[in-house]
Amino acid sequence: MSKPHRRVRWLPSQWPADAAGRRNMALLVQLRWIAVAGQVATILITHFLMGIRLPLGTMLVVPSIAIFMNIGSLMILRRRTDIAHAELFLALLFDVLALTTQLYLSGGATNPFISLYLVQVALGAVLLHRWSVWGIVAVSSACAAMLAFVHRPLVVSGALEGHLFDLHIVGTWICLTMIAVLLVLFVTPVSRNIQERESHLARLRQQAAEEEHIVRMGLLASGAAHELGTPLAQVAVLLGDWRHMPQIRRDAALLEEVEEMEAAVMRCKAILSGVLLSAGEARGEAPQVTPVRDFIEAIAERWRAANPGAGLRCDFGPHDYPRIVADPVIRQALTNLLDNAREAGATCINMMVGRDREWLHIAVRDNGPGFSPDMLADVGKPYRSSKGRQGGGLGLFLVFNVARKLGGRIDASNGADGGAMVQLRLPLSKVALEDEEGDGDVG
Incomplete structure (x- = not known):
């Protein structure tokens, strides 16, 4: 009776060697958690400490959606051994649109964090196929161009009024530092995942070549065994005839040599039978x-x-x-x-x-x-x-x-x-x- 099927839940250490898509999706999920935390912290600091009025309710909806997106992604990762290329593309596209929404609500192209589009493009260049990468580039460029004309302007009041350019310089420095850190933290393991997948594929190709080599050797051995079977049978018949010849039966030394030759022929036939058996032939008998x-x-x-x-x-x-x-x-x-x-x-x-x-x-x-x-x-x-x-x-x-x-x-x-x-x-x-x-x- 077969054992009942049980759904396997994979831990990261148990993922298959070729599940690079799954590992990469897990990295995107981690990056999104960091983005959620960074967005919430930045929104609250900007609104309450810096006195820049932002639409809090609307802007906090975006990280909330990202949280649900991450929860759904984790549920999929627990049940899947790999992730399709299209799913990685859609995940990156979601992050681009989420960033666009936040930038639209906080100054558009004047927001120094607009450079974060480069993170999505860099991840796409590493993770996606050529057409998909150019898709991310096209969407990011179109969104950045749109934000130059359509956005909600920032309203700066109080002590920061008149220092918008200084704020932009500081924000640009913070953004570039974030980009550098994120690229090091995430592009490096993504590249490692891709290298592991390529190594796994190379091992599979080598294994296939070795198995083809084995098949050819088996065919050669099987053919040789069949070809040698006929002359060995003829030699066995001749030796049997010699045993009954009067001149050999009278000579004990010759008779002993014939018996030794017959034993050697029988051993050769047994070896050939073993070759055929190992090659998958002559398996009509029940296994021992x-x-x-x-x-x-x-x-x-x-x-x-x-x-x-x-x-x-x-x-x-x-x-x-x-x-x-x-x-x-x-x-x-x-x-x-x-x-x-x-x-x-x-x-x-x-x-x-x-x-x-x-x-x-x-x-x-x-x-x-x-x-x-x-x-x-x-x-x-x-x-x-x-x-x-x-x-x-x-x-x-x-x-x-x-x-x-x-x-x-x-x-x-x-x-x-x-x-x-x-x-x-x-x-x-x-x-x-x-x-x-x-x-x-x-x-």
């Missing part, structure tokens, strides 16, 4: 279900048989392990890790298994030379090999892609006392049939 311990020990036993003399030890933490689906790709991934350790010159390999509530941890540690700094920086990329062999580096590349397909991850490091360690983490929700409570980790 086995306990984790049995699965790992079977891999180790098979690898020891193929690599006589290599030292391999399996360590299991004191945990209860669930049953898993013995996917051949996991088996092949672990075999690749063991093969890489042996080919790197390790004489002692330790495969450590542990688990916690969410993850199955399988680490392969060896006493070889370890990874070089350059190799650690490029680990998991195709054709990055520490063995200096042409065409090498595909083993770890395949392991990384297996982990990624299953929702897991790979960590590669060097041990404090030498040697390399590669840790495979697989989500129990993807590989286990039952998930008993467990704790602990690979030491």
Whole structure:
């Protein structure tokens, strides 16, 4: 039975890497809160302390509308993982019109705070597409031109009467300082959000290229397996005929060699069947279900048989392990890790298994030379090999892609006392049939 759907409420630290629109809308909301506070403070100071009569009721309506706008934006942000470009454009357009209304009620173009239009244009240049930016520029310019002719004039009386120009100079300085501070505070994180989105898109493009590479390798391996199947079958038939030839049956040495050749052919056929199975073919049989311990020990036993003399030890933490689906790709991934350790010159390999509530941890540690700094920086990329062999580096590349397909991850490091360690983490929700409570980790 599927679990009931639950609406997720995202915290800022949990936003997806590509939700740059959402982060940018959150910054606009913060900027609007500052604008509301600044407008209310400026209106009250100007009206009550400086003695410049303003239409208080009308001017306070604009920040009230902005407050409701912010509340609505926050409600949308709690339920959405990203914000459309058109929504950012409308948000900036609202701020331009709100500023225009306040300027109209407080002197129009003679108000030094008219330069705040530049903040909206700068944000639009960073956030919006080209046509949208020019839309903000056109609306801001039209509003500024209108305010030169249509506005409510300021009425200055008392001690400030006759000092309107001095007030304009002071206001211009305050406005320019505000613009500089706001641009630093908000354009910088907006640019960072855009850079993170571009980096995320670059990672997606690289992942797509790697997956295409994997598909091509799978097709090549599958084709080679099919092509090799026919001559291997012919060799198996010939060896079967040789076994029954009188001259070979009378010679014990020849008969033993034929039997060894038959065993080698059978092993080649088993390897080709595994290649086809990993490539997605020949999967008519039901998937095998086995306990984790049995699965790992079977891999180790098979690898020891193929690599006589290599030292391999399996360590299991004191945990209860669930049953898993013995996917051949996991088996092949672990075999690749063991093969890489042996080919790197390790004489002692330790495969450590542990688990916690969410993850199955399988680490392969060896006493070889370890990874070089350059190799650690490029680990998991195709054709990055520490063995200096042409065409090498595909083993770890395949392991990384297996982990990624299953929702897991790979960590590669060097041990404090030498040697390399590669840790495979697989989500129990993807590989286990039952998930008993467990704790602990690979030491």
